Amino acid sequence: MKNHLLPITLALLLFVSCNNTENKTTLSIQSDEFYINDQPTLKGKVWRNYSIQGLLPNVRMVQGIYDDLNPETVNRWAYPDTKTWDANRNTKEFIEAMSLWKENGLLAFTINLQGGSPEGYSKTQPWHNSAITEKGELRSDYMNRLKQILTEADRLGMVAIVGVYYFGQERRMESEEAIKTGLINAVDWILENSFQNVLLEVCNESSFLYSYSILQEKRVHELINLAKSRQVEGRSLLVGTSFLGNHIPTDTVAAVSDFILIHGNAVEKWEGIVEQINKTKALKGYKGQPIVYNxxxxxxxxxxxxxxxxxxxxxxxWGYFDYRRKGEAFECGYQNPPVDWGINSERKKAFFKILSEWK
Structure with a gap:
C-alpha cells in the first residue's frame, strides 16, 4: 500500500527547513530614525532626558575578517599564546563576543572589506589586507568569514555597517574600473545572500588620501549612486560614506546618501560635536536622514x-573607536590585531557601562 503522506511530509520538512534559513533582521529608515523589523530602535526610550528612539549605537570593529597576505608582515599580528596569526580564530572570537556586546546595549558595528590600520593610525601600510583582488573580484575566504559574522548579527538582531574600501589598501586596485567592479561585487554579494541588516559604507573617510579620484570627496557620490542602483529581487542597500574626522560631507554626498556618516576624531571638545552636527544639518543636500558617528x-x-x-x-x-596604544596589554582596543573582542579593558568597560544604561 502506498504511503501518500510521505511526499506531503517531505514537502513540509523542506518548507520548514527553508524558513529556518530565512534572515530575521530587517533594517529600514523612516525620517531620521532607524527601524529594525519595522520598529524604531530603542522605541520610546529616554536617557538623561534625551530621546534615544531611532538611534544606532555602534563600535568600530573593522578587523573582524582581517588577514595579512604579505608574508613579510603577517607575523606582526601573532597571538601572544600561540605566537602565530590565525584569521579564522580572529573571526571565531569576534562571533563569540557578539552576544555579549548586544546584551550590553550595542546595536551595530562597523566592519570593512579592507579593514583599517592594524596600528590604530599608520603612515604607511605594507601589510596586505583586502577581501577584494586588484581586479575587483572577491576573495572567498574573506567573504566566508564575513558571511559568518553577518549571519550571527542577523540572528542577534544587530546591524552591520559594512565598509568596502580603506585608504592605503585601495592602492592595490589596478584601476578605477576595478574599484567599480569590486563595489558592484560586494553589493551584489550582500544582496544575493539576502542580508537586510546592512548599511553600506562605500569607503572609510573619503578624502585626498585616496589614490583614485573616484574615492575622493568630489566624485565619491558616483560610487554611492552605483551601489544604490544594484538590485536583487527588488531589494537594494542603504548606502553612504564617511569623511575625515571633524569634517562634514559635501552637499552632493548628503543629497544622494540614505544616511550620513561623520567622524569625531580630532573633535577635542564636546561642543565641537554639536557644531559638526549643526553644520551637517545645514548642508543644502541634507534631507533629514539619520546622522551616524561610526x-x-x-x-x-x-x-x-x-x-x-x-x-x-x-x-x-555615536560610534566608539578604541585602538590599542603602544605598550598596552592584549585586552586593550578593538582595532589592533590580534584583537581581544571581549569587554576586558578599562576603556571598554567604561564605554559599555554607559551604553548599558540604554537597555
Whole structure:
C-alpha cells in the first residue's frame, strides 16, 4: 500500500527547513530614525532626558575578517599564546563576543572589506589586507568569514555597517574600473545572500588620501549612486560614506546618501560635536536622514558631558573607536590585531557601562 503522506511530509520538512534559513533582521529608515523589523530602535526610550528612539549605537570593529597576505608582515599580528596569526580564530572570537556586546546595549558595528590600520593610525601600510583582488573580484575566504559574522548579527538582531574600501589598501586596485567592479561585487554579494541588516559604507573617510579620484570627496557620490542602483529581487542597500574626522560631507554626498556618516576624531571638545552636527544639518543636500558617528576615539565616559552624550543630545547616533596604544596589554582596543573582542579593558568597560544604561 502506498504511503501518500510521505511526499506531503517531505514537502513540509523542506518548507520548514527553508524558513529556518530565512534572515530575521530587517533594517529600514523612516525620517531620521532607524527601524529594525519595522520598529524604531530603542522605541520610546529616554536617557538623561534625551530621546534615544531611532538611534544606532555602534563600535568600530573593522578587523573582524582581517588577514595579512604579505608574508613579510603577517607575523606582526601573532597571538601572544600561540605566537602565530590565525584569521579564522580572529573571526571565531569576534562571533563569540557578539552576544555579549548586544546584551550590553550595542546595536551595530562597523566592519570593512579592507579593514583599517592594524596600528590604530599608520603612515604607511605594507601589510596586505583586502577581501577584494586588484581586479575587483572577491576573495572567498574573506567573504566566508564575513558571511559568518553577518549571519550571527542577523540572528542577534544587530546591524552591520559594512565598509568596502580603506585608504592605503585601495592602492592595490589596478584601476578605477576595478574599484567599480569590486563595489558592484560586494553589493551584489550582500544582496544575493539576502542580508537586510546592512548599511553600506562605500569607503572609510573619503578624502585626498585616496589614490583614485573616484574615492575622493568630489566624485565619491558616483560610487554611492552605483551601489544604490544594484538590485536583487527588488531589494537594494542603504548606502553612504564617511569623511575625515571633524569634517562634514559635501552637499552632493548628503543629497544622494540614505544616511550620513561623520567622524569625531580630532573633535577635542564636546561642543565641537554639536557644531559638526549643526553644520551637517545645514548642508543644502541634507534631507533629514539619520546622522551616524561610526568613528570617534574620544572617551571621558565618566564625565557628565562628552562626545557620546553630546551626539545623543542632538539625536545623532555615536560610534566608539578604541585602538590599542603602544605598550598596552592584549585586552586593550578593538582595532589592533590580534584583537581581544571581549569587554576586558578599562576603556571598554567604561564605554559599555554607559551604553548599558540604554537597555
Amino acid at each position: 568613528e570617534d576615539d574620544h572617551e571621558d565616559f565618566d564625565q557628565p558631558m562628552n562626545n557620546f552624550v553630546a551626539a545623543t543630545s542632538q539625536k545623532v547616533s
